[in-house]
Amino acid sequence: MTAPVPADVLSRLKAVLGEAGWSQDPERLAPKLLEWRDRWQGTTPFLALPKTTEDVAAVVGICFEAGVPITTQGGNTGLVGGQIPQGEILLSTERLRAVRDLDPFDDVIVAEAGVTLASVHEAAAQHRRRFPLGLASEGSATVGGVVSTNAGGTQVLRYGTTRQLVLGLEAVLPNGEVWNGLKRLRKDNTGYDLKQLLIGAEGTLGVVTAASLKLFPVMASRATAMAGLASADDAIRLLARAKEEAGGAVEAFExxxxxxxDFALRNIAGQRDPLEGVHPWYALIEITSGEPGSAEAAMERLLAGALEAGLVQDAAVAQTDAQARAFWSLRENQSPAQKPEGATWKHDVSVPVSEVANFLREASQAMVRFAPGCRICAFGHVGDGNIHYDVLRPDGGDDAVHSARRDEGSRIVHDIVARLGGSISAEHGLGAMKTAEALRYKSPVEVAALRAIRQALDPKRIMNPRVLF
Amino acid sequence: MTAPVPADVLSRLKAVLGEAGWSQDPERLAPKLLEWRDRWQGTTPFLALPKTTEDVAAVVGICFEAGVPITTQGGNTGLVGGQIPQGEILLSTERLRAVRDLDPFDDVIVAEAGVTLASVHEAAAQHRRRFPLGLASEGSATVGGVVSTNAGGTQVLRYGTTRQLVLGLEAVLPNGEVWNGLKRLRKDNTGYDLKQLLIGAEGTLGVVTAASLKLFPVMASRATAMAGLASADDAIRLLARAKEEAGGAVEAFExxxxxxxDFALRNIAGQRDPLEGVHPWYALIEITSGEPGSAEAAMERLLAGALEAGLVQDAAVAQTDAQARAFWSLRENQSPAQKPEGATWKHDVSVPVSEVANFLREASQAMVRFAPGCRICAFGHVGDGNIHYDVLRPDGGDDAVHSARRDEGSRIVHDIVARLGGSISAEHGLGAMKTAEALRYKSPVEVAALRAIRQALDPKRIMNPRVLF
Incomplete structure (x- = not known):
């Protein structure tokens, strides 16, 4: 727990922020202090609600001078507890919500940190453009949050993570100075790319106040299909085939x-079995193209060839938007559908695509040995090698018994991931939850370099001090 | 000029590198000390020729301990003098030339720093893959060089600069420690992304010894066209239309x-006028697709619509590979064709795409005022807002007179670029040439942050000390 904040700091903060710019009202604070799955309960002496970048600079400047730590929060949708303060000042970006510009010639939107991802999508659609970052939480998740956590999602295969979608940033650095790096250039080779450090820094190197984000054209054709597969090995072979045949037009491969x-069919209303038979694995494939009819043609050819080659047991191409949505609903409910099944150990890992099947095999063998009867629910963005690997308690087993063994079980999974050259946090970040675990797998050389960078930019370690190394 | 290197450092370097691993022979050194356009002549007391990453680590470690500076050189194709030592130890990566791995499932090639870009292309092609970074200098340019300068080229519009193509790096940090970050993951959110700092750092934060690079499928269809245009404004409108209609399939827009x-027709053998009439501007457009016939269809539709809308005066789609090559040859000879025309001020700038036409207008008005009779040859990757803006002396003018006014003229161009939110070095980097100029346009906040990072990682400033801030 952080040391108490001196009273004079609080009064200075109140003075610069004005009446609407802060709160100490427990009711106002409560929703920002509880992680949405109830895993972290935080505490703060003061909620700062800056309205402008200058407000943010004033807050950070006062805190820097006094050595008072800050935790920054966007939409409070993070999964690793990085956004929940434990005694620090809480800086919310919720009032930084202007869309400053949208230029279809530059294919760019300039949005402040508190703009939700859903608002970015809406603004882009009004200009026949698209911001290809989709998250289940997009109604709440904010620009500042997705930038600071380098959010992923379902379109990474084609468009990359948030890092690839950022053209420029504006941020308040830990010393309270405003860095205006809000460029909208596709090329700029004039020294180290400072924005790359802030992307994915989980708020430890400053407060992102606005971002220039890349937009893309709306696609003229889109084909969505579900394929039933005999094995994860076949999924990887099908992925390779799809990427080769469709020349980079595969947008999702889940x-x-x-x-x-089965969990989804049993526990979520309105779900339908996507194919007639029962298959050990399912791949949800989406191909898009700017050329009318092209995505559909590519999908038909891919699946026909894969069926003939025995790579696919059965497949269905969505004939309507409703069918496509039903396929996606099944995928998006993979996590919610587990809830009624009891305690689970969740993992957000990635391995090289070529190792996905090996990982699944090795991890499952290890889990079955370690926790006999456990139920393994693995799903995810296999096109990126990103697996959400969830290990549920045995059917009818005891939640508390299972939960008590989580750390030990996760260690086994993570060790396998590390041995295969993977990452123990593919898209969720480290936050308060995974930093210690990550330190086990990072080389000391790298950790020393990262710490030196943090020390150089935030010598008093006031920004999100509980987060990262 | 750097201080002399102590004799004991030289003998320690010789001992660790072995006989084949170093040279002080003036003939062996000469080609590495002269920039290829004869603009920089360097000097070095010692050429280190490490064969392995461990060799590099030994060299850097010895130099770090002794505080002896190093300049690292790849293929010596840089355009801003960053690779030419002025008294420092010269570390050449030419013997680090193993392709360590190529995996078509991971779509990755792992190549050492001294592997040429052309060799990467060949290795990829053997597996029906493609590394979408093309440079005129690719026979000499190396993996370490393109990573360290974040090289661009003609396919950035679709695939991004080198930064977007790097999955992992191995590097020797300034303290001589080896950082093995040679991952091949598409997603990894476990702290600051150290490789992003090394990309484009021009060797100042360590020596890149190997890289994991993204590969892509070979495209089934490709259409190349030349369009004659009335104005640069029309070029930008055509670009926007092409991006919208082709749904991201536009690979080049030059x-x-x-x-x-005219310069190319006059000064380069074998060039042909691409269209029947004469047009103020020309756009070279390339569309590719994984779907057979799709690129050709998209190109035909785009040009038919643009002709009808009056956006294009005339256009020709290449019917053969030879025709496509002829279009590209005209583009690639834009720089060489200027040589016989006399002295020139060259600029490698970028502006937001929406400002390209404004930039050309404003810069040309300013140049005509400043240097009456000058001939402006602007060309480049307009899809990325990257213009090579060259100002030649008046026809029949005096080279020396023109050259003497270069700095003053360039300042005018750069001021316009900065006012439009652009960059004074879009793809060439800063090197020894542009650092002072770049400092004029960077904010002090940013420069202080970049210097703090450099100081943190290279406290003795031994790596490429003359380069960057």
């Missing part, structure tokens, strides 16, 4: 297992 | 002016 489909 | 075409 994997689910039969147990995950 | 601009040339009539004077540049």
């Amino acid at each position: 994997l689910m297992s039969r147990i995950g489909v | 601009l040339m002016s009539r004077i540049g075409v």
Whole structure:
């Protein structure tokens, strides 16, 4: 727990922020202090609600001078507890919500940190453009949050993570100075790319106040299909085939297992079995193209060839938007559908695509040995090698018993990931939850370099001090 | 000029490198001390020729301990003098030339720093893959060089600069420690992304010894066209239309002016006028697709619509590979064709795409005022807002007179670029040439942050000390 904040700091903060710019009202604070799945309960002496970048600079400047730590929060949708203060000043970006510009010639939107991802999508659509970052939480998740956590999602295969979608940033650095790096250039080779450090820094190197984000054209054709597969090996072979045949037009390639489909059918209303038979694995594939009819043609050819080659057991191409949405609903419910099944150990890992099937095999063998009867629900963005690997308690087992063994079980999974050259946090970040675990797998050389960078930019370690190394 | 290197440092370097691993032979050194356009002549007491990453670590470690500076050189194709030592130890990566791995499932090639870009292309092609970074200098340019300068080229519009193509790096940090960040993951959110700092750092934060690079499928269809345009404004409108209609399938959109075409026809053998009439501007457009026939269809539709809308005066789609090559040859000869025309001020700038036409207008008005009779040859990757803006002496003018006014003229151009939110070095970097100029336009806040990072990682400033801030 952080040391108490001196009273004079609080009065200076109140003075610069004005009446609407702060709160100490427990009711106002409560929703920002509880992580949305109830895993972290925080505490703060003061909620700063800056309206402008200058407000943010004033807050950070006062805190820097006094050595008072700050935790920054966007939409409070993070999954690793990085946004929940434990005694620090809480800086919310919720009032930084202007869309400053949208230029279809530059294919750019300039949005402040508190703008929700859903608002970015709406603004882009009004100009026949698209921001290809989709998250289940997009109604709440904010620009500042997705930048600071380098958010991923379902379109990374084609468009990359948030890092690839940022053209420029404006940020308040830990010393309270405003860095205006809000460029909208596709090329700029004039020294180290400072924005790359802030992207994914989880708020430890400053407060992102606005971002220039890349937009893309709306696609003229889109084909969505579900394929039933005999094995995860076949999924990887099908992915390779799809990427080769469709020349980079594969936008999503998501994997689910039969147990995950069963959970969804059992626990989520309105779900339908996507294919007639039962298959050990399912791939949800989406191909898009600017050329009318092209995505559909590519999908038909891909699936026909894969069926003939025995790579696919069965497949269905969505004939309507409703069918496509039903396929996606099954995928998006893979996590919610587990809830009624009891305690689970969740992992957000990535491995090289070529190792996905090996990972699934090795991890499952290890889990079955370690926790006999456990139910493994693996799904995710297999096109990026990103697996959400969830290990549920045995059917009818005891939640508390299972939960008590989580750390030990996760360690086994993470060790396998590390041995295969993977990452123990593919898209969720480290936050308060995974930093210690990450330190086990990072080389000391790298950790020393990262700490030196943090020390150089935030010598008093006031920004999100509980987060990262 | 750097201080002399102590004799004991030289003998320690010789001992760790072995006989084949170093040279002080003036003939062996000469080609590495002269920039290829004869603009920089360097000097060095010692050429280190490490064969392995461990060799590099030993060299850097010895130099770090002794505080002896190093300049690292790849293929010696840089355009801003960053690779030419002025008294420092010269570390050449030419013997680090193993392709360590190529995995078509991961779509990755792992190549050492001294592997040429052409060799990467060859290795990829053997597996029906493609590394979408093309440079005129690719026979000499190396992996370490393109990473360290974040090289661009003609396919940035679709695939991004080198930064977007790097999955992992191995590097020797300034303290001589080896950082193994040679991952091949598409997603990894476990702290600051150290490789992003090394990309484009021009060797100042360490020596890149190997890289994991993204590969892409070979495209099934490709259409190349040349369009004649009335104005640069029309070029930008055509670009926007092409991006919208082709849904991200536009791979190149290059601009040339009539004077540049005339220079090529006059000064380069075997060039042909691409269209029947004469047009103020020309756009070279390339569309690719994984779907057979799709690129050709998209190109035909785009040009038919643009002709009808009056956006294009005339256009020709290449019917054969030879025709496509002829279009590209005209584009690639825009710079060489200027040589016989006399002295020139060259600029490698970028502006937001929406400002390209404004930039050309404003800069040309300013140049005509400043240097009456000058001939402006602007061309480049307009799809990225990247213009090579060259100002030649008046026809029949005096080279020396023109050259003497270069700095003053460039300042005018750069001021316009800065006012329009652009960059004075879009793809060439800063090197020894542009650092002072860049300092004029960077904010002090940013420069202080970049210097703090450099100081943190290279406290003795031994890596490429003359380069960057």
